[in-house]
Amino acid sequence: MKERMLRKIRETIVNMVYRANVSHVASALSIADILYVLYFKVANISLENINSKNRDIVILSKAHASAALYSVLYHKGFLSKDYIDGYSVDNGKLPCHIDKDKSNFFEVSGGSLGHGPSLGAGFALAKKMDNNSGRVFVIVGDGECNEGSLWEAIMFVSTHKLNNYTLIVDYNKLQGFGTTDKIICQNNLAERIKSFGFKVYEIDGNNIEETEKTLKLKSKTPIAIIAHSVKGKGVSFMENKLEWHYKSPNEEQLNIALRELKEKY
Amino acid sequence: MRKTFINTLIKLARQDKDIILITPDMGFSVLEPFFNEFPNRSINVGIAEQNAVSIAAGLALMGKKPYVYTIIPFLVERAFEQIRIDVAYMNTNVKLVGIGAGFTYGAAGATHHAIEDISLMRSLPNMIVCAPGDNKEAEQIIEASISIEKPMYIRIGRHNRGIFNNNKIKIGKASILKEGEDIAIISTSNMLPNAYDYFINLKKAGRKPYLISMHTIKPLDKKLILKLINKDVEIHTLEEHSIIGGLGSATAEIIAESGKCVKFKRIGIPDEFCHIVGSQKFLREHYNLLFE
Numbered sequence: 001m002k003e004r005m006l007r008k009i010r011e012t013i014v015n016m017v018y019r020a021n022v023s024h025v026a027s028a029l030s031i032a033d034i035l036y037v038l039y040f041k042v043a044n045i046s047l048e049n050i051n052s053k054n055r056d057i058v059i060l061s062k063a064h065a066s067a068a069l070y071s072v073l074y075h076k077g078f079l080s081k082d083y084i085d086g087y088s089v090d091n092g093k094l095p096c097h098i099d100k101d102k103s104n105f106f107e108v109s110g111g112s113l114g115h116g117p118s119l120g121a122g123f124a125l126a127k128k129m130d131n132n133s134g135r136v137f138v139i140v141g142d143g144e145c146n147e148g149s150l151w152e153a154i155m156f157v158s159t160h161k162l163n164n165y166t167l168i169v170d171y172n173k174l175q176g177f178g179t180t181d182k183i184i185c186q187n188n189l190a191e192r193i194k195s196f197g198f199k200v201y202e203i204d205g206n207n208i209e210e211t212e213k214t215l216k217l218k219s220k221t222p223i224a225i226i227a228h229s230v231k232g233k234g235v236s237f238m239e240n241k242l243e244w245h246y247k248s249p250n251e252e253q254l255n256i257a258l259r260e261l262k263e264k265y
Numbered sequence: 266m267r268k269t270f271i272n273t274l275i276k277l278a279r280q281d282k283d284i285i286l287i288t289p290d291m292g293f294s295v296l297e298p299f300f301n302e303f304p305n306r307s308i309n310v311g312i313a314e315q316n317a318v319s320i321a322a323g324l325a326l327m328g329k330k331p332y333v334y335t336i337i338p339f340l341v342e343r344a345f346e347q348i349r350i351d352v353a354y355m356n357t358n359v360k361l362v363g364i365g366a367g368f369t370y371g372a373a374g375a376t377h378h379a380i381e382d383i384s385l386m387r388s389l390p391n392m393i394v395c396a397p398g399d400n401k402e403a404e405q406i407i408e409a410s411i412s413i414e415k416p417m418y419i420r421i422g423r424h425n426r427g428i429f430n431n432n433k434i435k436i437g438k439a440s441i442l443k444e445g446e447d448i449a450i451i452s453t454s455n456m457l458p459n460a461y462d463y464f465i466n467l468k469k470a471g472r473k474p475y476l477i478s479m480h481t482i483k484p485l486d487k488k489l490i491l492k493l494i495n496k497d498v499e500i501h502t503l504e505e506h507s508i509i510g511g512l513g514s515a516t517a518e519i520i521a522e523s524g525k526c527v528k529f530k531r532i533g534i535p536d537e538f539c540h541i542v543g544s545q546k547f548l549r550e551h552y553n554l555l556f557e
Contacts, residue, residue, distance in 0.1 A: 053327060053328065100355050107326070108322075108323075108326070108351070108355065109350060109351075109354055109355050110350075111350070112346055112350055114315075115319055115347065115350060115351055118315065118316045118318075118319030118320050118323065118347075118351075119319050119320075119322055119323040119326070119351060120323060121316070121319075121320050121323060122319065122320040122321065122322060122323015122324040122325075122326070122327070123323045123324075123326065123327055124323075125308070125320065125323070125324060126323065126324045126327030126328070126329050127327070129285075129305065129306075129329070130327075148315075149313075149315040149316060149319070149347075152310075152311075152313035152315060152316035153316055153319075153320075155311065155313070156310055156311070156313070156316055156320065159311075
């Protein structure tokens with residue numbers, strides 16, 4: 001069941017990106033597992049409680065990977081098929097970067113990096129102020145950690161001891177021009193975030209069991225999870241290849257990708 | 266006007282427990298009464314304006330009513346993209362309160378001059394832009410802001426020349442302070458006292474001027490401007506702001522598309538950074554914004 005769902009989520013992502021002929025397929029595949037675990041295993045978000053202030057919040061700050069969110073929400077039953085079909089097409093329902101107006105299940109709009117961490121801090125603070133339950137999960141990319149505003153948020157969250165806040169870094173090691181550590185060194189990212197007062201875990205972000213186990217942990221301090229992931233995970237020719245930050249598969253590549261997904265998941 | 270803001274906000278906050286004051290460590294000796302009365306609703310995020318704006322948006326998305334307070338350039342320019350996306354695009358109920366309109370912090374230098382803010386804020390969809398001309402306008406705008414569930418930018422200035430507009434004001438509708446016939450001086454923000462002097466000078470010169478306070482830049486009171494145009498009234502706009510993009514530009518757009526022709530003049534700050542050292546008064550004098 002789990003494996004089938006992971007396959008379905010990835011198939012939808014690859015098909016969407018192929019049809020729309022847009023970028024960022026590899027970023028979406030990189031976080032597909034984390035989003036699956038959040039929406040299917042961990043986060044208290046449902047059709048019934050979507051308007052509740054006590055539910056969990058999931059913010060995808062690296063909104064260029066929106067195809068993964070759309071696919072997970074679709075397979076969870078939160079988005080209908082016409083949304084998926086209307087991904088990045090004229091007069092469609094879903095843009096390449098998240099527009100909050102399009103669905104109640106989108107917590108925030110996105111597309112510019114470094115906003116999600118602070119927005120999430122606002123959500124988490126509001127919950128604390130009103131003694132509301134629910135956790136706030138913010139997913140950022142490792143490249144996104146270059147943004148200064150992310151560190152503003154980290155300082156704020158730790159100062160205010162927002163232990164309902166969990167930052168998830170999708171650490172797939174690649175960004176615009178190459179490997180993240182070469183562009184802006186952050187190979188001690190866990191140590192850095194820890195020094196601000198976060199409880200930090202390092203996990204394999206494509207390992208479902210480990211991700212689920214870690215996301216379910218609670219702490220007296222804010223939590224950060226460095227999720228070491230593989231960009232393009234699941235499609236061999238996309239894995240760890242910078243070019244798939246930009247490229248969209250052609251028909252032949254699509255078919256190979258779908259075949260591989262069938263074999264692997 | 267800063268005291269008016271905080272006193273009005275305190276009054277509102279006593280009635281509405283969702284009001285939150287956020288500052289990026291600015292407002293010493295102004296904000297303390299709010300901090301003291303509502304410690305749990307006072308958030309100093311530290312010197313981090315981008316964070317201040319996005320946190321406010323997050324709070325607003327959870328039903329809170331945040332007011333973000335700091336010096337204008339650091340608010341609207343440092344955090345412009347956060348305002349654009351997290352406030353305007355997401356249409357969140359965030360109130361941005363910028364202090365130091367125009368040359369209020371004159372001697373502090375150009376980093377502190379607030380002369381492009383109206384231009385920036387009025388270009389954002391969903392954003393309401395208010396620039397009160399005296400404390401009475403400021404008080405009414407702050408009071409009204411709490412029932413407007415939309416993004417709003419409130420430009421706070423400084424002058425100690427008392428009240429010029431005693432009318433009940435409505436956001437989006439200009440206040441006609443003096444009825445006239447052949448010329449209108451339209452003022453915004455803390456230029457209101459100077460506009461009054463300008464008005465007196467016009468009268469002395471034998472003109473029959475209107476004196477108008479345009480405390481709301483967006484939505485602009487287009488109806489009133491068209492009425493003036495149709496009556497063939499010469500229009501002068503006055504603002505302590507760049508002549509690019511502010512009240513003058515907004516008025517010019519209406520005139521240009523009206524299909525009619527009236528005499529028109531923008532009075533404001535020319536397209537340059539100010540390298541002159543001096544107080545607000547000195548800089549106003551330099552830029553011909555004093556009419557005493």
